[in-house]
Amino acid sequence: MSYAANLTGNQHLAIANTRDKTTINLVSSSFGQQQSQSSSFTTGIWQAPPQLYQIGTNFVLKLNGERGISHILIQANGISNIAPPALGNAIEIELQKTNDSAIDSSNMKSKPMELMKPIEPMKPMQPMKMGNMSMDINSMSMQMGNMSLNMNDTKTSTSTKLFCDQCGQEARPNARFCSSCGHQLDN
Ligand SMILES: [Zn+2]
Structure with missing residues (x-):
């Protein structure tokens, strides 16, 4: 914080x-x-x-700091700490608050606006993968978990799996007997 005042006598x-x-x-x-x-x-x-007073021809500055109130006598030939004077006939002189951070704030103002970054050109579509779902626009195929869909390949290969109706064991294609329990299979 800083203050300034013009006293009489330049x-x-x-x-x-x-x-x-x-x-x-x-x-x-x-x-x-x-x-x-x-x-x-x-x-x-x-x-x-701070407060500034004129007492007769003298100027007294009253400072209210952390360490208490002090009175400073200001004269052309010296500035000194004095005992609290009687301020009965004192004239208070207005102190102008001066901006001691003027340099900082002017720097802030003169700082040019950050230029907008040019927008990057669109990249060609990359195959997307999210969790267990993947999609490739270029080959028009999509995979979600165990389900896969390929739009280029219109063949739907629903592989017919055989299971033993006795024990539930998956049977090899064209097998005549179950490999697990020997049960005769239908095909
Ligand atoms: Zn079986």
């Missing part, structure tokens, strides 16, 4: 809170000359926005 004040420190920077410009001074105070992270 003085510009900037206050920034980084980690546990508050840095106060005072820039005075007069007769084309610029003087700046800065001081850091260990205040902790601000619990409330």
Whole structure:
């Protein structure tokens, strides 16, 4: 977080809170000359926005940090921590919140939109296989589990299997007797 204010007498004040420190920077410009001074105070992270008061000809900054409230006397010849002053006749000076993440946010804005990836050309149909179901469009054949369908081959080969009606054993084609129990088969 950072704040700034213009004080009387061509003085510009900037206050920034980084980690546990508050840095106060005072820039005075007069007769084309610029003087700046800065001081850091260990205040902790601000619990409330800083407040700036003018008391007579002096400026006092009130910081409400993790480590408590501190008062900083701001003068052209020095910035110092002082005991809490009487703020009865003090005039509060508005501090402008300055965006200390301006660089980051402008980077975000200037970042060009990610270009759309060109659509890949359609690939020729690949044989599909899902679980025990497979389909091949090119040969027009489909297989689902034990059932198979081939549209190129119109012959439906329903193999007639023979089973022994005595014991249920599958019999070899054209066998006359059951290989298991010797029962005579019909064919
Ligand atoms: Zn049998």
